[in-house]
Amino acid sequence: MDGELVPWEQAKIHISTNALHYGSAVFEGIRGYYHEGEIYVFKLREHIRRLIDSARIVMLRNRYTERELVDATILTLRENRYSTNVYIRPIIYAGENVMTLDIAEVPVRAAILTFPLDKFFKKFGLRVGVSSWRRLPDTSMPPRAKAAANYLNSMLATREARMAGFDEAILLDQSGFVSEGPGENIFLVKDGVLSTPPASSAILEGITRGTVMTLARDLGYQVVERQISRVELYTADELFxxxxxxxxxxxxxxxxxxxxxxxxGPVTRRIYDLYQRVVRGQEHRYRSWLTPVYGR
Ligand SMILES: Cc1ncc(COP(=O)(O)O)c(C=O)c1O
Structure with missing residues (x-):
């Protein structure tokens, strides 16, 4: 927290923290994969760069360089001596002083929290429903920034989906085209071609999305970014x-x-299998995407 290593139980903030009241924070979600005594952090630099870009978009005055945030992440993981898969959550947020809506008037704070995390969904294969909530448009809020306040949109869609008996939601953009899930990008497979909504469909440009585009092309599939209409979901060969x-x-x-x-489906399985090998350092070709924590 702000440059110090703090035990989990003592990692507390003041109730007047602006980010708690107004969602004035930007954050990242990063994974580290444990394999044969090493933890490989996946695309760490790319995530830290997106964090810094998110701060720039919402005008949070981040005081840390990419290098400092990368080093602090590795240090935090090392000190915890994990021998499990881990999740890493860096956050830059507007600190004490609830009584302002001007982000330039608050102290800017930063923290990196880490904890063990294995699978997010216990099942492999989800039942989803299209939400009545639309993905927030970038004429109102910037979905391209991973900003805390954006996630109320995701939470409304998630609760609605679960109440209707679905595992997850799909949100449409303001024009009615497919945008993304509450915390996921979406791909459609039809006749061997992969399609995914473009940045202009109010998505967060996911790092996994970019990874899958590269892996799929390397496997010989055609991948296109294009607007996808809701009804195409109903006739897709595969969705993931x-x-x-x-x-x-x-x-x-x-x-x-x-x-x-x-x-x-078979395309999804093939990409899933390759991804699981890549993130554990089992595919030499993609080793540059990984940052080893222990360096043994
Ligand atoms: C709204 C939203 N879209 C997409 C993603 C996927 O992004 P990434 O692959 O970078 O984790 C996430 C998760 O970070 C998200 O919260």
Whole structure:
């Protein structure tokens, strides 16, 4: 926290913290994978760069360099001596002083919290529903920034989906095109071609999304970024979510309609299998995406 290592129980902030009242924070979600005595942090620099960009968008005066945040992340993991998969949550936030809506008037604070995390969803294959909530437009809020306040939109969609008996939601953008999940990007497979909504569909440009685009192309698939209409979801051969937390997660049903034969499809499985090897350092070609923590 602000440059100090603090035990979990003592990692507290003041109740007047502006970010608690107004969501004035930007954050990241990063994974580290444990494999044969090493933890590999996946695309650490890319995540830290996105964090710094998010701060720039919302005008939080971040005091730390990319290098400092990368080093602090590695130090925090090392000190915890994890021998499990881990989740890393850096956050830059507006500190004490609730009585202002001017982000320039608050002290800016930063922290990195880490904890063990294995699978996000226990099941492989989700039943999803299209939300009545639209993804927030970047004429109102910047979905491209990973800003805390944006996540109320995601939480409304998640609760609505769960109340309707679904595992997860899909949000449409303001024009009615498919945008993304509450914390995931989405891919559609049709006739061997992968499609995913473009940045202009109010998405967070996911790092897993970029990874999957590269892996799929390397596997010989055509990948296109294009607007996707809701009804295309109903006739897709395969659908899957991507995200740091959910990794590659098949969607087996949308709005009560089975996707393909209602089982995770072959393209999704192939990309899932490759991704699981890549993040554990088992694919030499992609080793530059990994930062080893212990360096043994
Ligand atoms: C709204 C939203 N979209 C997409 C993603 C996927 O992004 P990434 O693959 O960088 O984790 C996330 C998760 O970080 C998210 O919160």
């Amino acid at each position: 979510f991507t995200g740091t937390a959910v990794e590659i997660q098949p969607i087996i049903e949308v709005d009560g309609r089975a996707v393909g034969d209602g089982q995770p």
